[in-house]
Amino acid sequence: MHIATEIPAPAPRPKRRKAPWLIALAAAAALGGLTYAFTGGEDTVEGFQERPMACSEAMYAMGWVLPDPASDQRCTELSGGLAGHTQSGTFRMARADARPWLASLDGERYPPDGAGSGSVVERKEGLALEILRPTGSLQASRVKVDVRWEGEDTAVVTFETFD
Template identity: 35%
Template sequence: MASRGWTRWGLFALVGALPVLVLGWLAVVVVRFATSDYPLGGGPEKVPCAEALDFGGAKLPEGAYDTECTVQAWMDTDYEATFRMPRAGVRDWLTGTYPKGPAPGTELCDESADLCLNLDSDEHAPPAGVDANAVVVNVTYEGPDTARVSFSAFTV
């Protein structure tokens, strides 16, 4: 008889502890979502710039410096690259990299950009054979000789 009583109390303790465990788990999830920019994982990771630009069918231009490149992947993949280069070579680099793309211009640029190129439609898609579904390049002139390039190649 003694063992039967322990079985009932053990079952009662298990059923009583279950809501506490569920509430504890829920509290951890809420705190993680509230304190993390990437609660489901997939935060940005540094990668070689050759990898980042290659994903969108490009190569670093000659004279590029201050390079910083990342990839963020979860459901989609997003490569970001920023670098500086000689201002005089920006248009040639863009048209040489994407000869079948639209001409670089000022339409649909980021607010602070002076020049951009968008390959994100059926009419103007990234080159065949690259992994990216879209490429967006924004250029900001930082002076008479320097341009800061923000390159993004991603899947959708």
């Protein structure tokens, strides 16, 4: 005689909800892809476009000459929006040539950071200079140049233009 025993069916599994963060992550990825597709991959923020440029080109636009030799050059141009057209960059040069190069830059001298002198300002960590209305074709109202000593022989130059 065979007795049939009934095996109970397993309890239904509760439906798992997808984590809200997973949905948000997927939406952000999709939006990022669409933004990239419509802007061509360029960096854009509220109408601004940033593009890399040669530091020699940036110096030329201000009526200046890039020191020779200059290494590790990284310069960019930001255009559009209310900012108009600005440039910034950094490069390395010989420390011994930094002061003469700064002194050679054309434009009306402005005391950097409220310093009392209208020329190159020497600080413990390097040099600073601000120039109003550089002579080149770039319509900048002011250029700030900072030089930071990097060892006995090298200086790192950073510049930024303001419309």
